[in-house]
Amino acid sequence: MAGASEAAPHPYVPTDLKLPDYVPISLPLSTILGGYLLSSLFLVLLLWTLSGRLTKKTKIDRLLMCWWIFTGLTHMVLEGYFVFSPEFYKDKTSFYLAEVWKEYSKGDSRYAARESGIVGIEGLTSVLEGPACILAAYAIASGKSYSYILQFAISLGQLYGTLLYYITAVLDGDDFSSGPIYYYSYYVVANSFWLLIPSLIAIRCWKKICNAMSIESQMKTKSL
Amino acid sequence: MAGASEAAPHPYVPTDLKLPDYVPISLPLSTILGGYLLSSLFLVLLLWTLSGRLTKKTKIDRLLMCWWIFTGLTHMVLEGYFVFSPEFYKDKTSFYLAEVWKEYSKGDSRYAARESGIVGIEGLTSVLEGPACILAAYAIASGKSYSYILQFAISLGQLYGTLLYYITAVLDGDDFSSGPIYYYSYYVVANSFWLLIPSLIAIRCWKKICNAMSIESQMKTKSL
Numbered sequence: 179m180a181g182a183s184e185a186a187p188h189p190y191v192p193t194d195l196k197l198p199d200y201v202p203i204s205l206p207l208s209t210i211l212g213g214y215l216l217s218s219l220f221l222v223l224l225l226w227t228l229s230g231r232l233t234k235k236t237k238i239d240r241l242l243m244c245w246w247i248f249t250g251l252t253h254m255v256l257e258g259y260f261v262f263s264p265e266f267y268k269d270k271t272s273f274y275l276a277e278v279w280k281e282y283s284k285g286d287s288r289y290a291a292r293e294s295g296i297v298g299i300e301g302l303t304s305v306l307e308g309p310a311c312i313l314a315a316y317a318i319a320s321g322k323s324y325s326y327i328l329q330f331a332i333s334l335g336q337l338y339g340t341l342l343y344y345i346t347a348v349l350d351g352d353d354f355s356s357g358p359i360y361y362y363s364y365y366v367v368a369n370s371f372w373l374l375i376p377s378l379i380a381i382r383c384w385k386k387i388c389n390a391m392s393i394e395s396q397m398k399t400k401s402l
Numbered sequence: 403m404a405g406a407s408e409a410a411p412h413p414y415v416p417t418d419l420k421l422p423d424y425v426p427i428s429l430p431l432s433t434i435l436g437g438y439l440l441s442s443l444f445l446v447l448l449l450w451t452l453s454g455r456l457t458k459k460t461k462i463d464r465l466l467m468c469w470w471i472f473t474g475l476t477h478m479v480l481e482g483y484f485v486f487s488p489e490f491y492k493d494k495t496s497f498y499l500a501e502v503w504k505e506y507s508k509g510d511s512r513y514a515a516r517e518s519g520i521v522g523i524e525g526l527t528s529v530l531e532g533p534a535c536i537l538a539a540y541a542i543a544s545g546k547s548y549s550y551i552l553q554f555a556i557s558l559g560q561l562y563g564t565l566l567y568y569i570t571a572v573l574d575g576d577d578f579s580s581g582p583i584y585y586y587s588y589y590v591v592a593n594s595f596w597l598l599i600p601s602l603i604a605i606r607c608w609k610k611i612c613n614a615m616s617i618e619s620q621m622k623t624k625s626l
Contacts, residue, residue, distance in 0.1 A: 294573035295519035298566045323615040327608055330551070331558055338562045342522045349518035384551055387611055391547040393621065394614040 188267070190287035191356050197267050197290055203280045204272045210281045213274060214256070218248055232319060242329070243315045245375060249336075250311025258304035264292055284356040285364025286347070295346045299339045307335050330383035333376035340372045412491070414511035415580050421514055423492045429501045437498060438480070442472055456543060466553070467539045469599060473560075474535025482528035488516055508580040509588025510571070519570045523563045531559050554607035557600035564596045 188200045203210075222244045229240040259275040260266065267283070267290050269276035283290040310332050317325040347354060347365075355361035412424045427434075446468045453464040483499040484490065491507070491514050493500035507514040534556050541549040571578060571589075579585035 294570040295522070295566075297573055298519070298569040301569060302562065302565060321619070323612040323619065324608070326615060327551075327554070327611045330555070334555055334558050335562060338526065338559060341526065342519075342566075345522040345525060346518040349521055384548070387551045387615070388547045390614040390618040391550060391611070394617050395545070395547065397617065 188290070189356055190283055190290055191354060192287070195287055195291055199268045201268055201270050203277055205274070205277045207281070210274075210277050214278065218252075221251070222248055229319070234321075235319070239318050242379070243318050245379075246311045246315040246318070246329075246332075249372075249375075250308050250315070253304050253308030253311060257300045258308060260289065261297060261301045261304050282364055285360040285368075287354040287356075288347070288350075293346075295342070299343055302335065303339050307332050307339075326383040326386050330380055330387070333380040333383070336372050336376040337380065340369055340376075343369065412514070413580055414507055414514055415578060416511070419511055419515055421491050425492055425494050427501055427504045428496045429498070431505070434498075434501050434505050438502065442476075445475070446472055453543070458545075459543070463542050466603070467542050469603075470535045470539040470542070470553075470556075473596075473599075474532050474539070477528050477532030477535060481524045482532060484513065485521060485525045485528050506588055509584040509592075511578040511580075512571070512574075517570075519566070523567055526559065527563050531556050531563075550607040550610050554604055554611070557604040557607070560596050560600040561604065564593055564600075567593065 188195070188197050188202075190197070225244045225247055226240060229235060229243050232240075235243075256275065256278060260279050263276065263279075266276040266279045269280075279289055286296075288296045310328065314325070314329050314332060316322075317328055355365055412419070412421050412426075414421070449468045449471055450464060453459060453467050456464075459467075480499065480502060484503050487500065487503075490500040490503045493504075503513055510520075512520045534552065538549070538553050538556060540546075541552055579589055
């Protein structure tokens with residue numbers, strides 16, 4: 179039985195990564211990627227339609243609500259599963275979320291290797307930021323005064339996590355991908371949305387908040 | 403010469419950590435700790451006195467300015483040195499900043515081991531947050547409209563970094579300290595200030611910003 183703990187062949191780089199009892203991906207690529215992309219698209223279209231019934235909401239508000247619910251569910255469901263499933267690569271049941279992370283690990287094997295930096299970033303993202311995203315969508319819908327500062331806080335968290343994700347990869351040699359197609363599509367392109375969109379939202383919130391602070395301080399000066 | 407690359411004896415845990423050409427600490431403990439504590443105290447007292455000349459600044463504003471300059475210099479000088487000095491543990495010149503990190507590594511050997519998560523967190527802290535702290539002190543002094551949102555942003559960054567610092571340690575077994583005294587004084591107590599103070603500042607900024615957003619939205623409603 180000693181041989182059973184030997185590393186099974188796996189598709190990840192570095193090839194000497196030990197993943198005992200690794201079970202190969204069983205779902206077709208179209209199911210894994212299509213499942214996420216189509217369910218996200220369906221969700222966004224549904225939310226866009228439903229949010230149209232809210233009076234006084236601008237198109238930007240509605241778009242932001244779609245973004246917060248999409249990214250919040252991604253954080254809680256997809257990334258949450260990863261955080262609490264250290265042995266996803268042993269899954270034999272073709273469970274969809276396990277298959278997603280087996281596939282994504284081709285772009286970044288630190289997921290399968292369970293690097294503490296990755297688990298830590300994903301832990302903060304799924305446990306703290308995920309529910310906060312849903313709250314942000316609610317805050318926009320109901321016009322709460324904390325709407326902008328909450329969106330700003332989550333966006334900064336997403337930016338910090340994504341930056342650190344890339345920085346730690348570079349510090350460790352940036353060689354965790356099974357090939358250029360995985361490197362660019364999963365590791366670079368997929369993650370870049372979580373640099374681009376939070377940056378745009380953070381800048382927008384910063385401006386709105388600075389504007390409100392100016393108005394408040396002008397009022398104070400007048401009332402003196 | 404092959405023997406020269408063998409691990410030299412060092413005071414860190416785990417003891418099998420390889421630190422070739424390690425040079426033991428040469429400054430006395432009182433110089434290392436006293437240097438940081440006394441120069442910080444001197445700086446804060448000086449800033450407190452100077453800020454007293456600013457008219458219209460409350461005691462809380464003056465305290466915050468002291469904090470931002472103290473923490474900004476700590477980030478840029480102390481942590482900045484660590485980030486850009488991968489071989490600090492080989493330093494033979496009794497250079498003060500190298501001695502600080504040789505000493506601190508007794509509380510957390512991941513610094514001497516140059517763990518990518520630690521270097522990444524310290525990199526973001528020293529390069530982005532450090533200068534932003536100095537800007538925050540300036541923003542308070544000159545009453546800028548971005549004062550609160552900037553303080554909020556830096557505090558969140560400090561909280562994210564400190565939380566992740568602890569989470570990654572726990573995930574990796576939380577056994578990087580040379581003994582309980584180092585564990586509690588350096589790793590737990592010294593870092594806890596960067597959980598406590600940023601939390602208090604973030605809550606204060608959140609309230610101030612929500613208040614200003616309420617006033618702005620009331621004005622919009624009135625003017626409709």
